[in-house]
Amino acid sequence: MGRVYNFSAGPAVLPEEVLKEAQADLIDYKGCGMSVMEMSHRSKMFDDIIKEAEADIRELMGIPNNYKVLFLQGGGSLQFSMVPMNLSMTRNGVADYIVTGNWAKKAYQEASRFIKANKIASSEDKTFTYIPDCSDLEVSDDADYVYICENNTIYGTTYNELPNTKGKLLVSDQSSMFLSRPVDVSKYGLIFGGAQKNIGPAGVCIVIVREDLIPEEDVKNIPNMLQYKTHADANSLFNTPPCWGIYMCGLVFKWLKKMGGLEVMNQRNIEKAKILYDYLDQSDMFTGTVVAKDRSLMNVPFVTKAGDKDLEAKFIAESKEAGMENLKGHRTVGGMRASIYNAMPKAGVEKLVDFMAEFEKKNK
Amino acid sequence: MGRVYNFSAGPAVLPEEVLKEAQADLIDYKGCGMSVMEMSHRSKMFDDIIKEAEADIRELMGIPNNYKVLFLQGGGSLQFSMVPMNLSMTRNGVADYIVTGNWAKKAYQEASRFIKANKIASSEDKTFTYIPDCSDLEVSDDADYVYICENNTIYGTTYNELPNTKGKLLVSDQSSMFLSRPVDVSKYGLIFGGAQKNIGPAGVCIVIVREDLIPEEDVKNIPNMLQYKTHADANSLFNTPPCWGIYMCGLVFKWLKKMGGLEVMNQRNIEKAKILYDYLDQSDMFTGTVVAKDRSLMNVPFVTKAGDKDLEAKFIAESKEAGMENLKGHRTVGGMRASIYNAMPKAGVEKLVDFMAEFEKKNK
Numbered sequence: 001m002g003r004v005y006n007f008s009a010g011p012a013v014l015p016e017e018v019l020k021e022a023q024a025d026l027i028d029y030k031g032c033g034m035s036v037m038e039m040s041h042r043s044k045m046f047d048d049i050i051k052e053a054e055a056d057i058r059e060l061m062g063i064p065n066n067y068k069v070l071f072l073q074g075g076g077s078l079q080f081s082m083v084p085m086n087l088s089m090t091r092n093g094v095a096d097y098i099v100t101g102n103w104a105k106k107a108y109q110e111a112s113r114f115i116k117a118n119k120i121a122s123s124e125d126k127t128f129t130y131i132p133d134c135s136d137l138e139v140s141d142d143a144d145y146v147y148i149c150e151n152n153t154i155y156g157t158t159y160n161e162l163p164n165t166k167g168k169l170l171v172s173d174q175s176s177m178f179l180s181r182p183v184d185v186s187k188y189g190l191i192f193g194g195a196q197k198n199i200g201p202a203g204v205c206i207v208i209v210r211e212d213l214i215p216e217e218d219v220k221n222i223p224n225m226l227q228y229k230t231h232a233d234a235n236s237l238f239n240t241p242p243c244w245g246i247y248m249c250g251l252v253f254k255w256l257k258k259m260g261g262l263e264v265m266n267q268r269n270i271e272k273a274k275i276l277y278d279y280l281d282q283s284d285m286f287t288g289t290v291v292a293k294d295r296s297l298m299n300v301p302f303v304t305k306a307g308d309k310d311l312e313a314k315f316i317a318e319s320k321e322a323g324m325e326n327l328k329g330h331r332t333v334g335g336m337r338a339s340i341y342n343a344m345p346k347a348g349v350e351k352l353v354d355f356m357a358e359f360e361k362k363n364k
Numbered sequence: 365m366g367r368v369y370n371f372s373a374g375p376a377v378l379p380e381e382v383l384k385e386a387q388a389d390l391i392d393y394k395g396c397g398m399s400v401m402e403m404s405h406r407s408k409m410f411d412d413i414i415k416e417a418e419a420d421i422r423e424l425m426g427i428p429n430n431y432k433v434l435f436l437q438g439g440g441s442l443q444f445s446m447v448p449m450n451l452s453m454t455r456n457g458v459a460d461y462i463v464t465g466n467w468a469k470k471a472y473q474e475a476s477r478f479i480k481a482n483k484i485a486s487s488e489d490k491t492f493t494y495i496p497d498c499s500d501l502e503v504s505d506d507a508d509y510v511y512i513c514e515n516n517t518i519y520g521t522t523y524n525e526l527p528n529t530k531g532k533l534l535v536s537d538q539s540s541m542f543l544s545r546p547v548d549v550s551k552y553g554l555i556f557g558g559a560q561k562n563i564g565p566a567g568v569c570i571v572i573v574r575e576d577l578i579p580e581e582d583v584k585n586i587p588n589m590l591q592y593k594t595h596a597d598a599n600s601l602f603n604t605p606p607c608w609g610i611y612m613c614g615l616v617f618k619w620l621k622k623m624g625g626l627e628v629m630n631q632r633n634i635e636k637a638k639i640l641y642d643y644l645d646q647s648d649m650f651t652g653t654v655v656a657k658d659r660s661l662m663n664v665p666f667v668t669k670a671g672d673k674d675l676e677a678k679f680i681a682e683s684k685e686a687g688m689e690n691l692k693g694h695r696t697v698g699g700m701r702a703s704i705y706n707a708m709p710k711a712g713v714e715k716l717v718d719f720m721a722e723f724e725k726k727n728k
Contacts, residue, residue: 008407011402011405011604014401019399033687038370038378074437077602110588113587194604196604202604203567203605203607223442223474223590224445224477226587239440239441241566241567242567242606
């Protein structure tokens with residue numbers, strides 16, 4: 001039936017031309033006689049791949065020279081441990097968390113294993129449908145950092161303004177908004193993102209960390225694989241990295257550069273999201289679940305106004321038949337969700353909205 | 365120039381027909397309209413992939429029902445931490461290590477962060493060129509396990525007989541021999557292997573662990589991602605797994621079944637290694653570096669008898685021109701090394717030996 005429009009929240013749609021390039025080179029990468037999956041990670045060929053990927057993401061995001069870029073394994077979930085272990089356990093052992101969804105909550109809970117983690121704000125009272133006012137929070141005097149999940153994949157909210165951390169470091173999980181818009185890296189102590197939403201396949205997590213925050217010495221009670229120092233000192237080649245995943249991320253970075261960079265992607269993403277939100281705002285059947293000012297450009301959850309579970313199930317089944325996959329909402333929220341990452345073409349969003357309008361007409 | 369013979373120690377050669385299948389399905393997996401790299405890990409399609417991979421490795425290795433099979437990230441290096449954390453920290457906090465190479469040594473050093481790790485035998489006195497007699501070692505009374513690296517990638521040794529652990533659990537790093545021959549899983553408490561040598565691409569580590577060894581409760585001071593319980597309870601889907609890597613491993617498992625299973629692979633591997641060792645044993649120019657009885661079937665290090673570095677460099681350069689890649693020895697050993705994993709065809713070994721004979725004739 002050909003390619004579908006894949007609205008999955010992650011792993012998610014990748015640019016078709018990137019997949020085609022990976023396919024063409026799969027057995028014999030650039031005439032070297034082997035697949036990227038078969039290359040020694042110490043070879044010149046792979047060294048070129050990882051170095052170019054790093055140079056390209058540095059260029060795309062404008063990453064300052066005093067930040068390291070690390071290609072790691074274990075996804076965002078492992079960063080929930082590594083962040084407090086590396087940035088706080090060896091300092092004050094205290095950090096502040098703003099809990100705006102499942103992932104921020106998991107990060108907060110995981111940090112509590114190792115440090116005193118304070119929940120200084122939360123939007124759990126209204127099922128995470130908004131971003132709390134973070135302009136004047138009670139940041140702990142001894143907090144080593146303030147932690148946010150900057151785009152909430154499940155609940156579809158995003159920070160349009162960064163919290164006032166009152167001089168403390170900001171740590172951000174950008175997994176579901178990574179490279180979707182320009183960010184000023186210098187405002188953060190550390191940014192991380194699992195690749196499997198906006199950047200590449202699952203199995204790669206990119207960490208951007210200010211050099212001076214990486215503990216200078218080995219920390220005895222932290223596994224060496226969980227120390228940023230281990231990977232920073234070895235330029236992400238301490239052990240065998242997820243080579244294929246890094247290669248795929250590199251292809252996506254090249255694609256983003258070709259598209260015009262993050263400012264262009266941002267404009268595209270604004271335009272795509274507007275098509276969907278505009279429809280939702282005038283619909284008699286459907287409604288978005290998020291406070292308008294905090295809406296994500298990446299993840300758009302919506303429900304039927306009547307909360308009609310049967311109708312929602314029908315919608316999901318029929319959209320699938322029409323070539324649109326993974327519109328079912330997260331199991332903790334229900335309803336529907338359209339994830340419209342960088343690689344989702346505008347035509348996919350238009351098709352979805354046309355389908356919704358048609359569905360609404362037929363089922364009112 | 366077409367495909368080369370790739371003697372890399374890892375990431376390493378994969379079966380060409382597996383690569384071709386992955387290539388054909390890359391953009392549109394079995395007509396589902398998306399790539400395996402784009403699929404939700406919670407989708408039915410991916411669930412089939414991971415369940416089939418598990419069923420196939422269970423069948424290939426004859427894994428008993430009371431063992432869990434986990435598909436994890438972080439490679440063997442992360443297991444160096446996870447093994448002592450999960451199998452010893454919560455018990456006696458003592459384990460015995462047999463150090464037969466770099467990787468066993470790293471595992472031993474890493475374990476020392478968390479438990480009392482005893483080195484009960486070592487072959488470091490002779491640059492790890494042999495496996496020590498392990499028939500009557502002084503196993504610690506309170507050891508939670510005895511640890512081995514069963515095939516030493518760098519030094520080219522292998523255990524042809526398992527150590528007498530005197531009733532203690534045996535833990536084995538099988539990375540560079542995984543699925544190369546039948547093993548009796550019931551003799552082990554835990555087996556792990558990084559995929560990137562004999563099974564698939566880098567970024568997947570397979571852990572086979574006896575169920576009763578997995579701590580029943582959450583352990584407060586171990587990161588949740590480093591607890592076997594986390595992954596066992598969720599059937600390796602606690603967080604997004606390295607989906608593409610697991611898919612590739614699954615294809616290799618199917619290939620192994622088609623080839624006839626591990627007994628057939630073992631016969632093939634014996635035959636392939638014999639061609640190379642027989643040549644080395646009669647050569648006037650080259651010699652293997654390992655005691656004959658402990659020779660690995662997977663990794664064959666060799667040097668010039670004269671220790672002639674220039675000649676070795678010439679050999680490596682000319683073999684590369686002749687279409688044989690990655691014959692350079694590990695940086696810690698020097699000389700040459702031919703890794704001849706499952707996916708290396710007999711023709712590749714024959715070509716290498718023909719080339720060596722020719723080189724010897726020309727350069728004597």
